[in-house]
Amino acid sequence: MISDRKLEHLLICENYDVSFKNKTNGFEDIELIHNVLPEIDKQEIDLSTSTFGKKLDSPLFITAITGGHPAAKEINKQLAIAAENNNIALGVGSQRAACEHPELEDTYTVVRENAPNCLLVGNIGAPQLNLAEKAVEILDADILAIHLNPLQESIQPEGDLDARGYLDLISQITNSVNIPIIAKETGCGISAESAEALVEAGVDFIDIEGAGGTSWAAVETYRAEDRYLGEIFWDWGIPTAVSTVEVTNAIDVPVISSGGIRSGLEAAKAIALGADAVGMALPFLKNSTSQEQLNKFISRFNESLRIAMFLVGASNIDELKESKLVIRGKTREWLNERGINTKNYSRR
Template sequence: MIQDRKLEHLSICKNYDVNYKKSTGFEDIELIHRALPEINKADIDISTKAFGKKLDSPLFISAITGGHPFAEKINKELSIAAEENNIALGLGSQRAGIENPELTSTYTVARDYAPNALLLGNIGAPQMKYAEDAVNMLDADILAIHLNPLQESIQPGGDVDARGYVESISEICDLVDVPVMVKETGAGICAEDAVKLQRAGVDFIDVQGSGGTSWAAVETYRTDDRLLGEAFWDWGIPTAISTVEVCSSVSIPVVSSGGIRTGLDAAKAIALGADAVGMALPFLKAAYKGHDTIVDYVNKFNESLKLAMFLVGARNIKDLKESDLVIRGETKEWLNDRGFNTKKYSRRSNIDG
């Protein structure tokens, strides 16, 4: 049953090491320190309006859970924190709640406790029949469509027929009356697919690159035959690389997620072109500990983002997106081999400024 699988996913993410063994690539990104920032840190504005509502921080609590009675408590805690801090919140795949009304409250609890927050609904690419119900269930501001070919490939009985995804996504964009975001689930999005998504009518993209939670790892713990899962544990495009590929190829707002853990990671992602960043696993673990732990995590994230912005002289998110940085190592090699000019990031500011 779907709800049993949802509970297994929660338990595995809480109790096992499901992180990628390779990195996000952000260790290869170096922001250029400004010894003369010429700004007051207290005046730094980290708000964003890129996603239809003004958010006090570019932090998204990425899609985590729903579809099991236990998930209701987690989503309640996350919703209260999202409302209090005016940040965005994504819910897990809503298929379980649409097919089984007894599970609907594990999703609707989000709007109950976050009446003003930016909420993201969630369905799979081939699930067009669920699109309108998913939006209505949450009074969602954005409908997210998740892509998870890696997870489906490792998951016992997974759906590995991905024909017609682009057409389905395009039809969903025409069907619903809210903006649509397409998100990967931890293996990243390349430039070519990002262009296809924008042409299909998608309003936002969440790269969800590799380096954070590996769903191949999660599914590995659910099967006795671990050969496939262990072989593909680290499959995917590292988050920093996926962020550059997508931001350099489309003109729609982009969320960078996948292994981002601090405001410094976020600053690097935004300087690479992202409009916001997402995190899931840290918030799932914080939710088990309660409201105060979640809020403390948000506060520490925001403070470290402001500190990074202060050190590069960025007064707001727009300034941060124009900050100078250097791309090094394997990340530079990958991007250069793929035809992306990494030098364009290193001297964007006025040398006399």
Template sequence: MISDRKLEHLMLCRNNDVEYRKKTGFEDIEFIHKALPEVNKEEINLSTDFFGKKMDAPIIISAITGGHPASLKINRELARAADKLNIGMGVGSQRAAIENPELAPTYTVVREEAPSSFLIGNIGAPQIELAEKAADMMDADALALHLNPLQEAIQPEGDVDATGYTESIEEISKNLKLPVIAKETGAGISGQDAHTLEKAGVSAVDVAGSGGTSWAAVETYRAKDRYLGDLYWDWGIPTAISTVEVCESVNVPVISSGGIRTGLDAAKAIALGADAVGIALPLLKDAYIGHEAVITRLEKFKEELRVAMFLVGASNLEELRNSDIIIKGITREWLHERGFDTKKYARRSLQ
């Protein structure tokens, strides 16, 4: 059953090593320090508008769970933190609750606890018939269409027929009255795919690159034969690289997620062009303790972001996006091979 699988995923993410062995690529991104920042750190503005809704920081609690009674507490605690901090939040795939309405409270609790937050519903990209029901259930501000071919390929009961995905996304984007966000689930999105998604009508792209939770790793623990999952544990486009590829390929908002663990990671993602960042696994573990633990982590995260902005002389997010950064190492090599000019990031403040 889908509900049982949801619980299994929660337990595996909480108790096992499910993160990528390779890194996000943010270790290859360096800011140019400003000895004369000319800003007051206490006056730095982290707020942003996302589809017309103001958030006090460019942070979204990424899709984590829902669809099993045990997930109600998790979503409640996460939503309380989102409400307190006025940030965004997404939920896990809602298919389980559409098929079994008794599970709906595991999702609707989010809107109850965060009545004014930017909330993102969630269904699979090919699930056209579920889109409107999912959005209505959540009173959502946007709907994520998740893309998870890697997980499906490793999952024992995975659906590996990915034909018609683009057509489905196009139909949902055309008919739904809410913004549609195309979201990977940990393996990243290339520039070409991002361009295709934008042409299909999506309103935003969440890159969800590699470096955070590996769903090949999660499914490895569930599979009888673990060879395949172990082989593809590190498959994907690292988050920093995917962020550049997508930001340079589309003209819609971009969420950078996948292994973002600190406010410095977030600062680098935004400097690469992202409009917001998503965080999942660390907050899942905090949610088991309670919303206060989630808030404590996120307040620290915001302070780390604020310090990075201070050190590059950025008083707001737009100035951070125009700060000077160096792209080096494997990330630079990858982007060069893909035809992206990394030098332009290094002297933006002089243009």
């Protein structure tokens, strides 16, 4: 049953090491250039962004985590309260369970009840065209995410392996709902070519969810009887830093950089590479036991982002996006092979 699978996912993420083994998010290859004369007041740095339709106090998104099991209700409540109090965006896990099993709706409706003004992102899979309007209604969502997870489906014992017609289904979803659509991966990243195709299909935003954070091949490996395939593909995917550059160079819609980002410094690097916001999931799950922990985590993130901005002389997010940086190592090698001139970032 879907509900049982949601609980398994939660318990595995909370209790097992589901991070990539030998692949990082790539941000160690990104160096912001220190400005010894920032000429700004750190206390007046503005972290706010209005890119996604509402003014947010920080470019931080709590990306999709959970829902669809009674155990998820309290987690989503705590996340909603934190998002509301800190005026940041919040996404929920796949809503298929609630759409098909009304008794599970309260694991999602609890979010809007506790976050009446928050920017909320619903969530369905590309094949679930018939559930799109219901998902928006249940959550009272501002944006609807369509998640794409071919690797997870490949490793998952009950995975859906027929991906034919996804672009057409996505196009139909974008035409059938009256709120913006985000296309999001679940930990393997999005290439330039895929981003172009998604925007052509009508998608308004992209959440790249690159490799280097939680490996959903790892999560499904812990659930599988035979771990052979999961072990082979544990580290599959496009590193987050690489995917951020590929996508922001290919399309002209707002982009969320997510996948293994763990600090405001990494967030600053992602935004300087072209992202409009950054997302995190697992750290919020780990801190969801109390508002004190959640608020402390958000505060630390914002402060480290603010310091990074101070050190490059950026007084707001738009100025941070134009900051000079150097791309090194494997990330530069990948991007150069893909025809992207990395020197453009250091010579802005």
